[in-house]
Amino acid sequence: MKSYRKELWFNTTSRRAFINITPEVKACLAESGIQEGLALVNAMHITASVFINDDESGLHHDMDVWLDRLAPEKPYNQYWHNTCEDNADAHLKRSIMGREVVVAVTEGHLDFGPWEQIFYGEFDGKRRKRVLVKIIGE
Numbered sequence: 001m002k003s004y005r006k007e008l009w010f011n012t013t014s015r016r017a018f019i020n021i022t023p024e025v026k027a028c029l030a031e032s033g034i035q036e037g038l039a040l041v042n043a044m045h046i047t048a049s050v051f052i053n054d055d056e057s058g059l060h061h062d063m064d065v066w067l068d069r070l071a072p073e074k075p076y077n078q079y080w081h082n083t084c085e086d087n088a089d090a091h092l093k094r095s096i097m098g099r100e101v102v103v104a105v106t107e108g109h110l111d112f113g114p115w116e117q118i119f120y121g122e123f124d125g126k127r128r129k130r131v132l133v134k135i136i137g138e
């Protein structure tokens with residue numbers, strides 16, 4: 001069995017952002033040489049997510065509005081966590097959107113359903129953060 005590991009780094013200019021990282025994950029898969037197996041992609045921070053959905057800007061806007069309605073960023077003092085930080089909303093948003101995705105690798109390709117793309121969801125950005133890509137198989 002082969003095993004491949006790589007960290008992808010991000011530093012968004014805004015506090016919240018959705019970034020399509022499918023090209024980077026495909027590049028990892030090509031570099032790994034793995035034809036059959038599984039690809040795990042996970043955020044390495046508890047205020048960011050990796051998720052799969054459609055690459056459609058209207059949907060991304062809707063998701064951002066929906067998440068901020070569920071866990072509003074402000075006022076900061078509404079959260080107990082924010083006595084020493086200001087990112088309680090980011091922890092909550094990440095909890096909803098999840099930590100990781102696992103994608104089947106078939107014949108050297110990410111075995112997606114229709115329109116599936118992998119996204120990095122940043123909820124407390126403007127600093128360097130990373131995503132782990134781990135691919136195992138043959």
Ligand code: ZN
Pocket residue numbers: 081085087088091
């Ligand atoms: Zn925090």
